[in-house]
Amino acid sequence: MIRILVTGGTLDKEYNQLDGELVFTKTHITDILRQAKCTAQVSIETVMLKDSLHMSDADRECILERVKACPEDKVVITHGTDTMPETAAFLGQQLSGKTVVLLGAMVPYSFVNSDALFNLGCAFSAVQLLPEGAYITMNGKIFSWDNVRKNRQKGEFETLD
Amino acid sequence: MIRILVTGGTLDKEYNQLDGELVFTKTHITDILRQAKCTAQVSIETVMLKDSLHMSDADRECILERVKACPEDKVVITHGTDTMPETAAFLGQQLSGKTVVLLGAMVPYSFVNSDALFNLGCAFSAVQLLPEGAYITMNGKIFSWDNVRKNRQKGEFETLD
Amino acid sequence: MIRILVTGGTLDKEYNQLDGELVFTKTHITDILRQAKCTAQVSIETVMLKDSLHMSDADRECILERVKACPEDKVVITHGTDTMPETAAFLGQQLSGKTVVLLGAMVPYSFVNSDALFNLGCAFSAVQLLPEGAYITMNGKIFSWDNVRKNRQKGEFETLD
């Protein structure tokens, strides 16, 4: 059984026709898993729907509490890309006994060319195979929380060295 | 470095406007990896473009030879779903020293609701994390070659027991 | 008020995951009109769901009867492309007092690159503006029933001269 914690980020952004803004209304994780024809057992929990630039320490504390509180020891977290490494580090330093994999999208699921499905697929295999710890799966790569950053010029994740 | 061997299957089927049939013209793997924003190093090789119902022992022998011949020890294979377990078993019994992950799609990449990206994401993490052997990543699950079948009534992969 | 008569054709074909065939299960016209944000008043009636290569004279008679029977004098008909000109001629020769516009798609609505929405848009304006008669809107053009054929080599509609 895999727990999916939803926290927001580009992946779940939608187009608001009335004002032309990208907004959150609900998570698309259920739609994505249906398209993915996923038969792995999952339990989905929306913790928040936030742009990760607006995530505070209290938000990260809240995510940590949800990871600790859930009965599953395999946890996938959808998250905005801008501060994903910060949240991964926060979880990696304070958690034990669970495997946590964070993923997001550079292009919202509601766009034609979204990377959401691919990244979620990467996270699904990773959470089932990796030992305890906090990880990020983006761009087809698997990063440990203590060796990852987002290169904002390129819009890609990379190791520190 | 990951080798991707393309063998065909539903994933790469396209609509032929002139006769209304689903056909192969070329692989879409490059398009999929672009959409996925994959920065992992890959080397793509089209071995064949076949419906897996039409795959012969000679075809499987050919795939095995390509796996053995490539310099990479991590190999992802796109494959039709109908005989994917047979090819996985063929490879699993005869290979050593390489990690091979097969994936396909229940709905072609050219359709709105394809599972291709998700399954390829699952395969990418799996090939990087699993020990040598032959595996299948479908439906968000990871199967070993000796414990998998396609349930054709449900259109899903499952373990034998 | 516009009557929409559904008769099948490529536009409504779907992918059957269990056998890999393109099949009819239901019309997608309601989904298309929702995506189109259409606020024009319409009344949708499914007459049949057939590949137009399999349409018989009895089928065309049936379509003619539905056109005559409906209270609206503006009728849009979704139809397979292969014999669309034949049905248009059948209706054009026998109808009076109504404007009928036939359209279909070269690529099913369920594919990423479908022309269904565009062709339906062409039909919607045409049916509101044209005098009585039978017409086809395909490829961004408007054809009268007595001057149109499908060029099967090109997969396009053209005038006879």
Next chain:
Amino acid sequence: MIRILVTGGTLDKEYNQLDGELVFTKTHITDILRQAKCTAQVSIETVMLKDSLHMSDADRECILERVKACPEDKVVITHGTDTMPETAAFLGQQLSGKTVVLLGAMVPYSFVNSDALFNLGCAFSAVQLLPEGAYITMNGKIFSWDNVRKNRQKGEFETLD
């Protein structure tokens, strides 16, 4: 021959992965016409790429000049929805001898559920059938420049009465 004048609007907005904003980079009209399998002869001219809330009188003057200057007497204009009625009125009051049809989209073409194709289809038939004047095709309806407004609460176009 139909002239297509591109002025921007939601239809052409794209997602900028680096900052998460919706921006203009280029028009998608060529892509849309390819998907539409349009064989009608068109000549495409990008006049500007602007959000219609930022359109000035000078911009409208510029559009008017382009309409007057082009050799075609059938002109389709892509335009943001917010001030589309204003531009239609500006053109309707000052033009003669040409049929001009404005259209836009409530959801960008780069989104899964865009209405762009449908609206462009409506405009294509309308421009070929209507007498001289300025019109808007949105929501499956055809509006004359002197009897249309955008209902911003509903995100729909409607007549004044």
